[in-house]
Amino acid sequence: AKVNGRNQISFYDPSMSRNLVRRREIEAELRLALQRDELSIFFQPIVDLSTGRIRAFEALVRWFHPVKGELRPDEFIPVAEETGAIITLGNWITAQAARAAAQWPDDVTVAVNLSPLQIKAPGAAMGILNALREARLPAHRLELEITETVLLDHSKQTEDFMAELSAAGVRFALDDFGTGYSSLGYLNKYPFGKIKVDRSFVSGVNAGKKSDAIIRAVSGMASTLDMQIVAEGLETIEQVQAVQAAGCTLGQGYYFSRAVPDYLAGMLLARERER
Ligand code: C2E
Ligand code: CA
Ligand code: CA
Ligand code: CA
Numbered sequence: 001a002k003v004n005g006r007n008q009i010s011f012y013d014p015s016m017s018r019n020l021v022r023r024r025e026i027e028a029e030l031r032l033a034l035q036r037d038e039l040s041i042f043f044q045p046i047v048d049l050s051t052g053r054i055r056a057f058e059a060l061v062r063w064f065h066p067v068k069g070e071l072r073p074d075e076f077i078p079v080a081e082e083t084g085a086i087i088t089l090g091n092w093i094t095a096q097a098a099r100a101a102a103q104w105p106d107d108v109t110v111a112v113n114l115s116p117l118q119i120k121a122p123g124a125a126m127g128i129l130n131a132l133r134e135a136r137l138p139a140h141r142l143e144l145e146i147t148e149t150v151l152l153d154h155s156k157q158t159e160d161f162m163a164e165l166s167a168a169g170v171r172f173a174l175d176d177f178g179t180g181y182s183s184l185g186y187l188n189k190y191p192f193g194k195i196k197v198d199r200s201f202v203s204g205v206n207a208g209k210k211s212d213a214i215i216r217a218v219s220g221m222a223s224t225l226d227m228q229i230v231a232e233g234l235e236t237i238e239q240v241q242a243v244q245a246a247g248c249t250l251g252q253g254y255y256f257s258r259a260v261p262d263y264l265a266g267m268l269l270a271r272e273r274e275r
Contacts, residue, residue: 026079029065034092039063041096042259045268046111046230046252049244054272056109056143058252059097060259061089081115090118091127098135098142100262104269111143111173116150120157125164132170139169143194146172148180151190159190166191173230178214188225194250195222199233202243202253212246219247 043057063071080086101110173194204211231243234253
């Protein structure tokens, strides 16, 4: 803290203003990033734990900034949400993901993350159906990942959005399960086919912690409701075995593969199908 000219104490934290500056830069540059072709979509396999086969890929956005290097979505997605740029960005991501998936075998789906703002935008469901049509991707091969936060306000918009797309064949996954409010009560109210158990649970799964019991309980309930359960962030064989023992049928994580560019996703599928 320092005393300024008028004898008032002001707190000056250089790291705080550095963060603020960076945020402002990201905000300004994100608008141009799409036009400058700095963004791309990477794909991370989601595998069947009992066969090891790839059942889906999750689309994860990447920003390769010419000066700042690779920026994490955790850094720029929140900025895009704040400025509203997520609408344009999200439409682009869905279109790219659908286009890539149209090149894959019919039984492989693509999972796309949706921000709350995208769901509440006017004509949101229509936009997604248009992207599918343009890419010639059947609706059942698209899965939308949404987090519990979206459901908290129990809005009619969210319900209608999900109902309309679900009727068209689009699937839904409840993302980051276990990180937030995790009320299971609403699960049968919405058309979720999958629950994705967050990495924070998975990392504690073989440490003899509560996570194991929780995953077991969730997967028990999931199978009752006819839902599949996906374990996220699997990094070791021990974790793979533990979540499988706890009832997860699908898994995703560095143990299998990081997110890769679309040509590599295509190669992984081709190699798998040669065997
Ligand atoms: P998420 O949806 O939970 O995505 C999973 C994140 O975990 C990804 O980080 C992925 O690379 C990472 N991950 C996967 N396996 C492992 C593992 O074994 N170990 C570890 N340590 N990490 C693993 P990423 O790509 O940095 O994305 C972070 C978050 O940013 C995502 O979390 C999602 O919330 C958001 N995001 C990413 N792409 C998009 C997008 O296209 N649209 C929207 N709205 N959000 C996105
Ligand atoms: Ca996700
Ligand atoms: Ca997740
Ligand atoms: Ca997340």
